[in-house]
Amino acid sequence: MFLDSYGYDSHWHDLFQALDSPGDPGRVTVVDRGACGVATSHGIVRARSGRHDVCTGDWVVVDSDTIAGVLPRRSAIVRASAGTTSTSQTLASNVDTVAITVAADTELDLGRVERYVALAWDSGATPVLVVTKSDRGLDNDGRLDAVRSAAPGVAALAVSSQTGSGVDSFTDRLAGTVALIGPSGSGKSTLANVLIGEQALDTGTVRQADSKGRHVTVRRELIPLATPGMTVIDTPGLRSVGLVSSEEGLHQTFSDIEALAQHCRFDDCAHGSEPGCAVQENIDPRRIANYHRLQRENYWATTRHDARANSRRLAEAKQLSKLQRRMYKNR
Numbered sequence: 493m494f495l496d497s498y499g500y501d502s503h504w505h506d507l508f509q510a511l512d513s514p515g516d517p518g519r520v521t522v523v524d525r526g527a528c529g530v531a532t533s534h535g536i537v538r539a540r541s542g543r544h545d546v547c548t549g550d551w552v553v554v555d556s557d558t559i560a561g562v563l564p565r566r567s568a569i570v571r572a573s574a575g576t577t578s579t580s581q582t583l584a585s586n587v588d589t590v591a592i593t594v595a596a597d598t599e600l601d602l603g604r605v606e607r608y609v610a611l612a613w614d615s616g617a618t619p620v621l622v623v624t625k626s627d628r629g630l631d632n633d634g635r636l637d638a639v640r641s642a643a644p645g646v647a648a649l650a651v652s653s654q655t656g657s658g659v660d661s662f663t664d665r666l667a668g669t670v671a672l673i674g675p676s677g678s679g680k681s682t683l684a685n686v687l688i689g690e691q692a693l694d695t696g697t698v699r700q701a702d703s704k705g706r707h708v709t710v711r712r713e714l715i716p717l718a719t720p721g722m723t724v725i726d727t728p729g730l731r732s733v734g735l736v737s738s739e740e741g742l743h744q745t746f747s748d749i750e751a752l753a754q755h756c757r758f759d760d761c762a763h764g765s766e767p768g769c770a771v772q773e774n775i776d777p778r779r780i781a782n783y784h785r786l787q788r789e790n791y792w793a794t795t796r797h798d799a800r801a802n803s804r805r806l807a808e809a810k811q812l813s814k815l816q817r818r819m820y821k822n823r
């Protein structure tokens with residue numbers, strides 16, 4: 493079945509049935525302004541988004557070329573929209589693995605890695621760190637150690653899309669829908685092509701001359717892989733990765749700091765200049781400072797965003813429990 497290759501399974505089938513809405517189930521593969529591409533059992537169709545705010549990866553109901561409903565998301569990568577912290581943008585949904593790309597041949601920005609990792613944990617998917625372009629790295633092991641120290645508990649590995657080195661260990665880590673996120677030029681599209689096994693996406697090589705490898709991928713496309721049910725979503729390189737409602741993501745990303753904080757002499761230790769601070773004794777000052785910065789940023793973004801986010805979350809939770817009640821009734 494065509495839809496199986498996009499990850500259609502009993503979970504989505506049950507939710508679709510419970511929605512009891514006319515139309516076909518499908519998965520959004522790409523979003524343009526006001527319209528999107530949807531994989532259905534009739535192939536890829538174009539549909540108007542209508543009143544629905546859909547993103548790549550959503551499972552939807554398509555009725556006469558219009559999105560008639562969106563099935564509750566299992567996970568979603570959400571960032572604060574660029575330039576404003578009061579609205580958010582969903583980059584991709586129903587993702588199982590978030591692969592964060594860090595190029596081996598550019599200056600390492602661990603603060604940015606921590607941001608991406610928090611965003612990934614928050615999505616509900618499992619993050620994996622990928623040091624890309626390992627054929628160009630001078631010290632891949634050193635870089636792997638550094639990114640691991642910025643993300644305790646997150647697997648990190650080095651790959652080269654050019655030589656194929658590390659690709660098998662990388663694919664072993666992947667499940668279901670894989671989203672590639674990372675800065676512009678860090679090798680996301682090239683790696684997606686390796687997973688897909690063909691030159692399906694534009695990469696920097698093609699248009700390097702005119703765009704200097706920056707912001708080459710303009711659309712977030714979901715593409716099935718050879719393994720049934722596995723798909724990959726390539727995302728455009730982001731200029732800013734603002735966090736919003738990221739308490740849980742920050743908690744996971746900085747779990748080492750939060751664990752050590754229990755051993756500080758003072759209960760309200762700010763891990764600044766206090767004596768007997770277990771955090772200062774064990775953690776890089778850069779990481780402590782970024783922890784505080786991201787906490788503050790998230791606090792302000794979340795406060796402004798909360799009213800909107802809460803009402804949406806509540807509506808989604810209500811919809812899900814309504815569908816689940818119907819699912820059980822129909823059994």
Ligand SMILES: Nc1nc2c(ncn2[C@@H]2O[C@H](COP(=O)(O)OP(=O)(O)OP(=O)(O)O)[C@@H](O)[C@H]2O)c(=O)[nH]1
Pocket residue numbers: 624625626627628651652653654655674675676677678679680681682683694695696697700705706707708709710727728729730
């Ligand atoms: N040597 C080497 N170059 C690579 C590798 N992977 C990607 N590149 C090159 O790095 C440049 C950027 O790669 P892309 O895959 O377009 O990067 P991207 O992250 O998708 O960039 P955006 O679409 O702008 O976000 C291109 O010139 C690629 O050919 C690799 O494994 N080794």
Ligand SMILES: [Zn+2]
Pocket residue numbers: 753756757761762763764766768769770771772
């Ligand atoms: Zn302390």
